[in-house]
Amino acid sequence: MILRRTLLDAARQALADGNTISLRDIARRAGVSHTAPYRHFADKEALLAAVAEEGFVKFGQCLQEAKASLENRPLQALQATGVAYVRYAIQHSTHYRVMFGQNLYRCGEYPALLDASGAAFEILVSIIEAGQVQGTIKSGEAQQLALGAWAQVHGLAMLLLDGQLAVSGLENIEAMTQQMIQSSIQGLLVSSG
């Protein structure tokens, strides 16, 4: 029981340290034989799913915090959550990769993981909906609009993690993110005002 917790912490530690993750390394960090994890997880993938799930829970908390103080200013909330999103991805890059990159979503195994990632996404959706109710955000499928926003910050995060962009320093990255979201809210058309 308690080892399960220890293993997950060790996994998080391993992710913080390096790029790859192996069962044996996690067991080593947990100070336990390399077969012990099989008492608590069916296989490596199941452990990764648990790690990803915990990541999404924390991730959701970050987004929620960013949104919290801006409940009735949806446009600012959108900015703040977007920045928080990218910040989380940068600061927990390897964990973030596990959350998104491990093909854990194919067969509908790991429903708890689906829930956790869905919950994080719903935070975005709820902001859009609040904006629509308030009349500051255009009407339409909130899910669809949220997906557009999600794709953009996710794409930016991935480009940054993969070193595709020549930007460094968290401050610069946050400024760039903010600018991108601002521009995205306004759209590309020449403003008619």
Added chain:
Amino acid sequence: MILRRTLLDAARQALADGNTISLRDIARRAGVSHTAPYRHFADKEALLAAVAEEGFVKFGQCLQEAKASLENRPLQALQATGVAYVRYAIQHSTHYRVMFGQNLYRCGEYPALLDASGAAFEILVSIIEAGQVQGTIKSGEAQQLALGAWAQVHGLAMLLLDGQLAVSGLENIEAMTQQMIQSSIQGLLVSSG
């Protein structure tokens, strides 16, 4: 000389077949001993860089073709290239992952790869600039606006590749992409017209 070409083709084939890529497998496919590749590439990473570079060249051609017939309709060109972008990612998913995911951009090694990926990006930029000249796209740093568009389609592509979205079928995906870009062009604000 000719083996180099054969190896790159074998690598492309390997990418089309499976998820992973190994030097030994490529050599096997090329019908050659597993050490032969070292005659033509310093190491595995160098081969991957060449594979990624070729991917970006083809990718750029796809985007260019999508843009070609819409030279003086930048907004449509933006849509068309966006759809072409996502289609390429879906249809060459493993290759696409190598192009973006392999940390090939850290140290400025592989300048040819940087050129190829830069050229693909410039296609987006040029569309934005054309729109600005024409007066249909708002003014501002074209690079920055293009980055916003790029991040969005890249993010969408990655979410699709990682199975994060419950959408399947190329038609549905393309429709969704189109809708997203359309919405993105207009922005999130309530239209003042």
Added chain:
DNA sequence: TGTACATCAGTGAACGCGCGTTCACTGATGTAC
């Protein structure tokens, strides 16, 4: 209170795997005189 048994978390040896890379080599091709 004491005995017999079941449960179950963790162990450590072993299996089989494919990988990237090295090294001394072979054998064909090209070049110089």
Added chain:
DNA sequence: TGTACATCAGTGAACGCGCGTTCACTGATGTAC
């Protein structure tokens, strides 16, 4: 034209690696009577 040599692409054995997983096991803890 023929000989001696250099170049260089490709070979195949070998190294060392870490991995995920299995298996029979140990030893502690809990439970039933």
